[in-house]
Amino acid sequence: MMNGKEYIDSLRDLDLEVYFLGQRIKSLVDEPMFQPHIHTAAMTYELAHDPEYQEIMTATSHLTGERINRFTHIHQGIDDLVKKVRMMRLLGQKTGTCFQRCVGLDGLNAVYVTTYDIDQKHGTNYHERFRNYLLEVQKNDWMPSGAMTDARGDRSLRPSKQQHPDTYVHIKERSEDGLIVSGMKAHITGAINSHEIITMPTRTMGEEDRDFALSFAIPADAKGVSYVFSRQTNDTRRLDGVLDSGNPKYGIVGGEAIIIFKDVFVPWERVFMAGEYEFTNELVETFAGYHRSNYGGCKVGLADVVIGGSNWIAEAHGIERASHIVDKLTEMIAMAETCWSCTLACSYEGYRTPSGAYHIHPLLANVTKLNITRMVYEWMRLAQDIAGGKIITLPSEKDLENPETMEILTECFAGKEGFPPRDIIKMLRLIENMSVGAGLPEAMHGAGSPAAQKIMIARRSGVDRKMELAKTVAGINQDTSFERIIGKDEKEHWDEVKKKIQEKSVQIC
Numbered sequence: 001m002m003n004g005k006e007y008i009d010s011l012r013d014l015d016l017e018v019y020f021l022g023q024r025i026k027s028l029v030d031e032p033m034f035q036p037h038i039h040t041a042a043m044t045y046e047l048a049h050d051p052e053y054q055e056i057m058t059a060t061s062h063l064t065g066e067r068i069n070r071f072t073h074i075h076q077g078i079d080d081l082v083k084k085v086r087m088m089r090l091l092g093q094k095t096g097t098c099f100q101r102c103v104g105l106d107g108l109n110a111v112y113v114t115t116y117d118i119d120q121k122h123g124t125n126y127h128e129r130f131r132n133y134l135l136e137v138q139k140n141d142w143m144p145s146g147a148m149t150d151a152r153g154d155r156s157l158r159p160s161k162q163q164h165p166d167t168y169v170h171i172k173e174r175s176e177d178g179l180i181v182s183g184m185k186a187h188i189t190g191a192i193n194s195h196e197i198i199t200m201p202t203r204t205m206g207e208e209d210r211d212f213a214l215s216f217a218i219p220a221d222a223k224g225v226s227y228v229f230s231r232q233t234n235d236t237r238r239l240d241g242v243l244d245s246g247n248p249k250y251g252i253v254g255g256e257a258i259i260i261f262k263d264v265f266v267p268w269e270r271v272f273m274a275g276e277y278e279f280t281n282e283l284v285e286t287f288a289g290y291h292r293s294n295y296g297g298c299k300v301g302l303a304d305v306v307i308g309g310s311n312w313i314a315e316a317h318g319i320e321r322a323s324h325i326v327d328k329l330t331e332m333i334a335m336a337e338t339c340w341s342c343t344l345a346c347s348y349e350g351y352r353t354p355s356g357a358y359h360i361h362p363l364l365a366n367v368t369k370l371n372i373t374r375m376v377y378e379w380m381r382l383a384q385d386i387a388g389g390k391i392i393t394l395p396s397e398k399d400l401e402n403p404e405t406m407e408i409l410t411e412c413f414a415g416k417e418g419f420p421p422r423d424i425i426k427m428l429r430l431i432e433n434m435s436v437g438a439g440l441p442e443a444m445h446g447a448g449s450p451a452a453q454k455i456m457i458a459r460r461s462g463v464d465r466k467m468e469l470a471k472t473v474a475g476i477n478q479d480t481s482f483e484r485i486i487g488k489d490e491k492e493h494w495d496e497v498k499k500k501i502q503e504k505s506v507q508i509c
């Protein structure tokens, strides 16, 4: 297992083609704008070496029996699913931002589950290829980015009908040695500081979209791959001084980038799906389920930081005992722990898939993420409320250090005795960073937008069964046979789920 420094050094061995603010970036590791993202991802490596967190941060590989970083592990039981979300809350608490490595972890698990099922149906050997790849990931302690979201162009048209075929990553050519692929993936978290890229389809594909039903892994600096790094609210603040940036070491949210694939060669041993369109839905839903469950971990870790910061500021301003402040802080805690309860529930209600890997409870995972899309806004609103208007009107560090204005500003931001004005400004900047910036829309759209969660919730809610329950209680319907009281689609869905469930813990309604 690498530690934080070894991870950062390992990025120097890569030669990524990255563009930002109109320029090609020469050295990623030395670029000041990328420092926070790299430091945050490094924390996923560093904590694995801390004896206090080893139980959460590491796991035993089911392939080799060796101790590995949990971010490269395939979940072998409920205990692993629970430890995964504990790890996410812990990292959120330590960094106050997105640590990026979970997307690759979820990609590894989702591809592991799906390749097994493809092989069962088609007699292919994707799963064996993938296990060999996983061995490499674990041995090298790589961070792969999980590249799912395509650019998608005109959303009303299927991938094969798009005016620009590159809006979806697709197969251009097949040969004896492998595939030639082209296209784009957008908003990919941690892309420029990952060692590898794992791609997955972004949506369910039909037969005519065979060439878009595609999953593979390549080195992040493979020939033909380039990146355009995205901007974030207040991103250049990090160049203005420690005090102005809010979270100087770890930044705002995970650095996202567009990944461009231009005639990239992928050898067959790194291809995990090539045309099996009928498994695209399984891969997308499995990945989305894992990733949506995470949000009740990482965002609650961030909530811990912002609740602590809000309480500290209330104390610094001498208002910590005011009943409305106590009420707001209590609201924040209750909402954060509600989301935490959701993520624990979908982990404890997880189940064993035919591949042997464990998956979370899909309905509960979608409920977790839907709650996050609302409650993060709510607890950040309360943090802004407690902090006061200062969080958007603070002067710059340069003015605080200018002898002409230093004294008056120090007086202006003084609080209760024992709370230095500079510390008060630091904490207000942190709250500004977390509650005003890009973290909010990230909580909304990361792991899929609310509409996507609602589709999954509606599909899995078993509302027909609930109606029958109501009718039976009301004495309207005397027929309680399960097969007859659920609709046809619902029955097919649950038959499928029942086939996959080999353990008792998943509820069917």
Ligand code: SF4
Pocket: 097, 098, 099, 100, 101, 102, 103, 189, 254, 291, 294, 295, 298, 299, 446
């Ligand atoms: Fe991980 Fe959360 Fe960032 Fe997603 S948003 S990569 S789950 S820290």
Ligand code: FE
Pocket: 098, 189, 442, 446, 447
């Ligand atoms: Fe995210």
